[in-house]
Amino acid sequence: MRDLPEAPALLALARDVLVNDLLPLLPPERQLDARLVANCLAIAEREAAADAGAAEEIRRELEGLYRADCPSPSSPDMIRRSAGPSLCPPGGERVGVRGETPTSSADRLVDPLRRFARELRIGGFENSPERAVLARAILWRLTIAKLRLANPRFLAANGFL
């Protein structure tokens, strides 16, 4: 339960005051710092306003990527040699259920992403064209989702609206 205005609105207001009211009063050599502060506020505002949709979607796509029989245990060597469905992690654990109970969508995504990264390192999807396409689609979605928060202007400058 939070009073209004909520965090995104507060951050937007703080940024507006900084850029439009305070920055012109600063000596030129400190204005860059103020712009960096404004940039931090903008990132924080976007992250505070973001819903869990993107992270949840990526998590579901990772589940889809791993939705296969998972022989247990499977070693990285087995993964490397395998031609397709045995792309589950060593130990065969399910996506997102290892360790402590995650507290947010982003937290719940960390373990699946770590596993995904580990398998990309050893070429885990290279023997299955279908999975390779799925994996690349997840990489795109992940990258764009992060940049929407961190630097949407860069995303737009590269043709992604």
Added chain:
Amino acid sequence: MADTASPRSEPSAGAAGRGAALARFLAAASGARACEISGLATLSGGAIQENWGIDAHFSGGVLAGEQRLVLRMAGATGVPSSLDRVQEFAVLRAAFAAGVTVPEPLFASADPAVCGKPFFIMRRASGIAAAHRITRDPALDPVLPQIAEQLGRELARIHTIRAPRADLDFLRSFEASGPAPQIAGFRAYLDTHPAPRPILEWGLRWLETHLPPPAEPVLCHHDFRTGNYLLDAGKLTGILDWEFAGWGDLHEDIGWFCSKGWRFARLDREAGGIADRAPFYHGYESESGRRIDLQQAHFWEVLASVRWAVIALQQGDRHRLGGERSLDLALTGRRAGECELEILMLLDPGGAPGNA
């Protein structure tokens, strides 16, 4: 990471104390009867090194008269792959002797009694290095293609320096700094990083499976890019920041220069944000008499984006873990995602959403 020639701040009390010892050093090193320092102030730029502008009058010796110089020494924190200042001085001397446009290196000293740490002295080149200004200023637009061509020629001259060189025997061998060891180093770093980076892992896997054939090693600047050269009135006046120099593949510097991470305000101008690739490549090929292998340049451009991403994360670490309270470093740490987008655009252009 670069210098500009404009003093950023007034001389401080610390600078005054440093000045006396420095004046004695400069007089002795130049064979002057005396050296009087009239100005000593930090120069802007320099994320890793500290640069001081010196205005001095020399009575006699090889620098007799008024001189504008730069003192360069390590900043508060270094980075692991960076040369020390005496080594950087040796590289700068080799580049100067090879005809590269650099500020003339003058003296170096590892004696802590002078400045507290090793340093070297070079002449102060005039101009600006600020990449956002160079890539944004419409007044510069007409000359930038020529600058790109000249930079290609400068790079070719740097690459005429070949191993073995007794004066550069401290540089790591190419076997120790080539693509495979770099890939291993990036992975080792990622293993220490708390957040998984699947795109970097995917990029590294691609690099690992597309290694170029072994190259004849040349001296690579390893940070040859917009932001690390000076322009004065539309003319190139100096290539700066040699602290990462080492033996490498010539395409490594070419890929780094063209990498999107160094295009600043002009992503569309693929040669350092200042021009198309054509004049830059033409300058390089004309001066060197060698053809640039486009496939290899592409490989090194992918590696450049991975390297930039890792550097961004490491800069963030300096703030997050290293005790350096810095908005700039913290925000740089958030920029790895930009490099990751570029890796995807380079390696999977057809897979971009919207193309699917």
